[in-house]
Amino acid sequence: MSNDFDQQLRDALRPVDPDESFTRRVMSRIANEPTRSRRPQRARWACVALAASVLLGIVIFHHWQLQREQHGIEARNQLIEALRVTGEKLDIAYRAINEDSHPGAGESSRT
Amino acid sequence: MIPTDDSLLAARAGAPAAFTALVRKHQRSVYSLALRMLTDRHKAEDLAQEVFLQLHRSLHSIESDAHLLFWLRRVTTNRAIDRLRQEPRYVAVSLEACTDLESERHEGDPLLQRRLREVIAQLPPVPRAVVLLRYQEDLDPTEIARTLGMPINSVKSHLKRSLAVLRARIRDIAPTDFETRPT
Amino acid sequence: MRTHSRKWLCLLLLIARAATAAPQAQLQLPGFESLAAQASESVNITLDSNLLGLAARFLDSNKPEDAAARELIGGLKGIYVRSYTFDRDFTYPSADVERVRKQLSAPGWQRVVEVHSRKEQANVDIYILMDQGKANGLALISSEPRGFTIVNIVGSIDLQKLHRLEGHFGIPRLPLDEKPSPTP
Numbered sequence: 001m002s003n004d005f006d007q008q009l010r011d012a013l014r015p016v017d018p019d020e021s022f023t024r025r026v027m028s029r030i031a032n033e034p035t036r037s038r039r040p041q042r043a044r045w046a047c048v049a050l051a052a053s054v055l056l057g058i059v060i061f062h063h064w065q066l067q068r069e070q071h072g073i074e075a076r077n078q079l080i081e082a083l084r085v086t087g088e089k090l091d092i093a094y095r096a097i098n099e100d101s102h103p104g105a106g107e108s109s110r111t
Numbered sequence: 112m113i114p115t116d117d118s119l120l121a122a123r124a125g126a127p128a129a130f131t132a133l134v135r136k137h138q139r140s141v142y143s144l145a146l147r148m149l150t151d152r153h154k155a156e157d158l159a160q161e162v163f164l165q166l167h168r169s170l171h172s173i174e175s176d177a178h179l180l181f182w183l184r185r186v187t188t189n190r191a192i193d194r195l196r197q198e199p200r201y202v203a204v205s206l207e208a209c210t211d212l213e214s215e216r217h218e219g220d221p222l223l224q225r226r227l228r229e230v231i232a233q234l235p236p237v238p239r240a241v242v243l244l245r246y247q248e249d250l251d252p253t254e255i256a257r258t259l260g261m262p263i264n265s266v267k268s269h270l271k272r273s274l275a276v277l278r279a280r281i282r283d284i285a286p287t288d289f290e291t292r293p294t
Numbered sequence: 295m296r297t298h299s300r301k302w303l304c305l306l307l308l309i310a311r312a313a314t315a316a317p318q319a320q321l322q323l324p325g326f327e328s329l330a331a332q333a334s335e336s337v338n339i340t341l342d343s344n345l346l347g348l349a350a351r352f353l354d355s356n357k358p359e360d361a362a363a364r365e366l367i368g369g370l371k372g373i374y375v376r377s378y379t380f381d382r383d384f385t386y387p388s389a390d391v392e393r394v395r396k397q398l399s400a401p402g403w404q405r406v407v408e409v410h411s412r413k414e415q416a417n418v419d420i421y422i423l424m425d426q427g428k429a430n431g432l433a434l435i436s437s438e439p440r441g442f443t444i445v446n447i448v449g450s451i452d453l454q455k456l457h458r459l460e461g462h463f464g465i466p467r468l469p470l471d472e473k474p475s476p477t478p
Contacts, residue, residue, distance in 0.1 A: 005278065006246070012224035013231075013247035015143035018156055023134050025156075026163045027127065033164070035375040046158070075341065075349035076360075081262055082339045082375045083363055086445045087438040088268065096411035196358060264335050 119179060123170045130170075134163050137179075140248065141187050141219050147243050148191035150232045158194065184248060185258045188240045195236040223281060230280045234273055237261075241269040242277075305306050307435040310392055320372055320430030321397050324390055332386075333441075337377040346370060362455075369450030379441035391435065391442055395419075412414050415439055422451075 019025075118136070121129030141162050146155035165186060166173075173179050231242055237259070244255045252270065256263040330336045341349065346367055353360040368372075380386060398405070398421045407420035416438045423431030434445040 005366065008220070008223060008279075009227060009242075009246040012227040012247075013147065013243065015139045015142075016146065017139050017249060018142040018159060022138055022159070023131060024155065026134050026138075026160050027131055029160060029164055030127075030130070030167050033167075039231075058321050062412055069352075072348050072352040075345045076261070076352040078339045079266065079341060079346070079349040079353075079363055079367070079373065080359060081337060081371045082445070083366065083441060084265060084268070085375055085377050086373075086434065086447070088445055089418055089434055089445065090420075091406050092411055092416050092436065093409050093420060096409040096414070096416075096418070097407075196356075264337060266334070 118128060119170075119173065119176060123173070130167060133166075133179075137183055138163075141183055142185065143247060144187045144243055145191055146165040147231065147247065148188065148236070148239060154194070158187070158190055161188065181258060184244065184250075185260075188244065188259060192240055195239075210294070226281050227277060230277050234276070238269040238273045241266055242273050245270060306353060318397075318400065319425075319446075321374070321394060321433060321444075321446045323374055323376055323394065323444060323446060326376055326378065326390060329386055329390070332380065333378040334366065334381050335377075335379040335441075337375055337443075338373040339373065341373045343371045346373065366452070366455050369452075372446075372448035374446040374448075375444070377441070377443040381440070383439040386442060388437075391444070394433075394444055395435065403431075403433070 118129045118132040122133055138159065142155060142159045145158040145162075146152065149155050149158060162183065165182065166179075169182070173182060231239060234242065240259060241255055244250045244258060245252075250258065252263055252266045256266045258267070316409060326336075326338070330338065349369060353364045355361050355364065378386065397403075402423050402425060403421050404424060405419055405421050407418065410417050416436055418434065418436045421433040421435075422429050423433075425431075429451045430449065432445070432447040432451050434443070436443040
C-alpha cells in the first residue's frame with residue numbers, strides 16, 4: 001500500500017515543461033546583463049597586485065571570523081533542532097488531549 | 112546536441128550555445144520545482160529564469176554535472192522557500208489554481224493526483240520542498256538533507272509528518288486505499 | 295562553649311537555607327552513550343546560557359522559525375535534549391529514563407500533563423518547575439515503543455509561546471477540526 005501511495009505521489013509530481021520560449025527568454029536576459037569592461041593590461045596587473053597584498057591581511061582575520069561563525073551557526077542549528085524536537089512531542093500531547101475532546105477521532109487517556 | 116559534460120565545459124569557457132544546451136537540459140526540473148513550490152506559473156518562470164541567470168554568473172564554481180544538479184536544486188528550493196516566507200503563510204490553494212500544476216497524461220487516478228498536488232501546495236515551505244525533492248526529484252533523505260542544509264533527522268520527520276497529512280487529506284477520495292501503517 | 299553554640303547556629307542556618315533554596319531546574323541527564331551506539335537516530339543537544347547567547351546572535355529575524363526561536367529563548371538559561379530511536383520495540387532500558395523521572399519528584403516540580411496517545415503509541419509527561427509563582431523549568435519525557443525523548447528547559451518559560459512551536463520549524467499544523475475541501 002505504501003508503495004502504491006509513493007507511486008501515486010511520483011505520478012502526481014512528474015515534472016512539466018515551461019513555455020516553449022523559456023530558453024529564449026533566459027538567454028535574452030543573460031545577453032542584456034552588463035558585461036565587464038576591458039581594462040588596460042598594466043592597470044589590471046596593478047589591481048591584482050594591490051588585491052593580493054590586501055588579501056593576505058584579510059585571510060587571517062577571515063579564518064578567525066569563519067571559525068567563530070561556524071560555532072555560532074552550529075549552535076543556532078542545534079537550537080532549532082532542539083525546539084523542533086520539543087515542538088514535535090508537545091504536538092503529540094496536544095493532539096492526544098484534543099482527541100479526548102473529539103471522541104472517535106482517536107483514542108487517548110489523560111490524567 | 113552537445114553532450115552534457117562537454118556542455119558544462121564549453122559553457123564555462125563562455126560558449127552561448129553550450130549554456131543554452133544546459134538550460135534546455137535542466138529547465139524542466141527547475142521550472143517544475145519552482146512551480147510546485149510557488150503554485151503560480153508566472154512566479155515560477157520568473158524564479159526559474161533567475162536561477163539560470165545566477166547559474167550563468169556562477170559557472171566557474173560548478174565542478175561537474177552532479178555538482179550542477181545539486182546546485183540547481185539547492186538554489187531553486189532555497190529561493191522558493193525565501194519567496195514563500197515573504198508571503199502570507201498557509202494560503203489555501205483552490206482547485207482551479209491547481210490546473211496549471213497538472214502533469215502530463217499518464218496512468219493513474221487523475222483526480223487523486225490533482226488532490227495530492229493541491230494538498231502538497233498547502234504544506235509549509237520546508238516540508239513542501241522535502242516532499243518535492245523526494246517524489247519529484249527522486250532524492251533520498253541524505254541527498255535532501257544535503258540539498259537543504261538540514262539534519263537528516265529533520266528531513267525524515269518532515270517526510271513522516273507530511274505523508275501522514277497527505278494520507279489523511281485524500282482519504283475522502285480513496286477511503287480504502289493508503290491506510291496508515293504503523294512505522 | 296560559645297564557639298560550639300556559634301557553630302551549631304551556622305549549621306542550623308545552612309540547613310534552613312537548603313530547605314528554602316531554589317529548586318533545581320536543570321536535571322542531571324545521563325549521556326546515554328551506550329544507547330546512542332545502538333540507536334538508529336539520536337539527538338543529543340546541550341545548550342547552556344553561553345551557547346544560547348551565541349546561537350541567538352546567529353538567528354535571522356527575517357526567517358519565521360528563527361524569529362520564533364528568538365522570542366522563546368529570551369529568558370532561558372539552558373536547553374537539553376536527549377532523543378533516541380531504535381529499530382525494534384522496547385529495546386532501551388527504562389531504568390535510565392526512570393532515573394530522570396525520579397529527579398522530577400523533587401519539591402517544586404509538578405506534573406501538569408500526562409497523556410497516552412494510542413494513535414502514536416506514545417506516553418508524554420510534562421513537568422513544570424514553579425518557583426515563587428513563576429515557571430522556571432520544564433521537563434518533557436516522551437516514551438514510545440521504539441524510542442524516548444527527554445527535554446529539559448531551564449529558565450523563565452512562556453508556555454503559550456512554547457505550544458505555538460507547532461506551525462514553526464516545519465511542523466505542519468494538523469487541522470483536526472478542518473474538513474478537506476469538497477472535490478468537484
